[in-house]
Amino acid sequence: MSIIKGEKNNFDEEVLKSKEMVLVDFNADWCGPCRMLAPELEKLAEANDSLKIVSVNIDNEGDLATQYNVFSIPCLVLFKDGKEINRSVGFKSSDELEQFVGE
Amino acid sequence: MYDIIIIGAGPAGMTAAIYGRRALKNVLVVEAQTYGGQIINTLDIENFPSEMHISGFDFATKLYEQAKELGTNFVFEKCIAIKNKKNCKEVITSKGSYEGKSVILATGLVNRTLGLEKEKEFIGLGVSYCATCDGALYKNRDVAVVGGGNTALEDALYLSNIAKTVYLIHRRDTFRGDSLEVERLKEKENVKIVYNSVVTNILGNDHLERIELTDSEGATNEIEVSGLFIAIGKVPANDIFKDVVELDKDGYITAKEDCHTSEKGVFVAGDNRQKLLRQLVTATSDGAMAATEAIKYLRNLD
Structure with a gap:
């Protein structure tokens, strides 16, 4: 599944009300580890048709970052039925990402 | 091979x-x-x-x-x-x-870590070792910086432009870092320098909420912070x-x-x-x- 751009306006629809599990990636353009993570997330997206991935740029969406207590990026938050079920901070390889969403 | x-x-x-x-x-x-x-x-x-x-x-x-x-x-x-x-x-x-x-x-x-309980657990949840990486996420929050070298001084100065209050915690009564930076920090209204003190406890439920400081006399007090930037090398x-x-x-x-x-x-x-x-x-x-x-x-x- 392709990666969706997450914003304040679509967060409810795309993440909280989603029927599927959603992986939200909080990131920024200036963050080195976030840029390292981006191709790994793309690999994960390609390999998992049923997983929805939403990318949130914290510079544009500061309120979302504050609301979800994002204190370091890259920060990955896994949502199911509108609730946070898992969280990870820092770079992860696509293999580690597979494990993270599979847990 | x-x-x-x-x-x-x-x-x-x-x-x-x-x-x-x-x-x-x-x-x-x-x-x-x-x-x-x-x-x-x-x-x-x-x-x-x-x-x-x-x-x-x-x-x-x-x-x-x-x-x-x-x-x-x-x-x-x-x-x-x-x-x-x-x-x-x-x-x-x-x-x-x-x-x-x-x-x-x-x-x-x-x-280098402080070696405190919860330090590892709260990495990314308030504990950070890189002010330029994570500073942007502490807009209008209260934060603390630990350390006495140039990195700690630079971190405190950087964070003073983002955070509400910056506590700079140093275990001695003078800084070994750049004195110009110290003077610049003293001019900042939202920077509070806490001398002769060390962080002795990291507190909070699911993320950092408070830290405990102990001064050279052994007296302790707690301050409320959302971020703790550890800059001790x-x-x-x-x-x-x-x-x-x-x-x-x-x-x-x-x-x-x-x-x-x-x-x-x-x-x-x-x-x-x-x-x-x-x-x-x-x-x-x-x-x-x-x-x-x-x-x-x-x-x-x-």
């Missing part, structure tokens, strides 16, 4: 790989996280010869692509130990083991090599400019070597030296 196994894909390790490959040696790089090392957290590099401005990410990516293009093998596995074998060295990782005729240790430095993580190579009292691998360790066929490159200046340019310089010496060592084996 590889000719050269390099542990660590930072600037030193990847430069060593380039030199090794240009001499047509069979090279493997073993890296625990991702390529780049510490430099990927640097927003703008301004002191690398020939580059006026380059981001740490772009620098690391260019270096990685160069090493790849030349035919370096990379595996992303954590090195757990190295062992001396009869005719080679064995590198044991989280996923397997590799044999090499020579090894270059280029594992760099890790953040970096240390080498050479413990896993200590049975094979000699370390100095601070944990650095003893080696001169030629990058030879106390063990034949094992070389060191970059920040984890005993040296006077730890910079990007000296790390890459070590990479070139260590690879060249490894190549010489291989020649003598034949």
Whole structure:
């Protein structure tokens, strides 16, 4: 599944009300580890048709970052039925990402 | 069997790989996280010869692509130990083991920690070792910086433009860092310098909420902060090599400019070597030296 751009306006629809599990990636353009993570997330997206991935740029969406207590990026938050079920901070390889969403 | 196994894909390790490959040696790089090392957290590099401005990410990516293009093998596995074998060295990782005729240790430095309970648990949840990486997420929040060196002073100054209040906690009554920076900090209304105090407890439920400070008299008090930036330096993580190579009292691998360790066929490159200046340019310089010496060592084996 392709990666969706997450914003304040679509967060409810795309993440909280989603029927599927959603992986939200909080990131920024200036963050080195976030840029390292981006191709790994793309690999994960390609390999998992049923997983929805939403990318949130914290510079544009500061309120979302504050609301979800994002204190370091890259920060990955896994949502199911509108609730946070898992969280990870820092770079992860696509293999580690597979494990993270599979847990 | 590889000719050269390099542990660590930072600037030193990847430069060593380039030199090794240009001499047509069979090279493997073993890296625990991702390529780049510490430099990927640097927003703008301004002191690398020939580059006026380059981001740490772009620098690391260019270096990685160069090493790849030349035919370096990379595996992303954590090195757990190295062992001396009869005719080679064995590198044991989280996923397997590799044999090499020579090894270059280029594992760099890790953040020095306070060693407090919950410190590890709250990394990314209020505890940070990099103000320029995470500072932006503390807009209008109260934060604390721990440390007395230049990094702590720079971090406090940087954060004073983002956070509501910045407490700078220092265990002594004077700073060893730049005095100009100290004066600039004193002029900032939202910076409070707390002298003669150390952080003795990290508190909070699912993220950092408070820290406990203890002063030189032994009195404690708690302050409410959402962020704790720990800037007390970096240390080498050479413990896993200590049975094979000699370390100095601070944990650095003893080696001169030629990058030879106390063990034949094992070389060191970059920040984890005993040296006077730890910079990007000296790390890459070590990479070139260590690879060249490894190549010489291989020649003598034949």
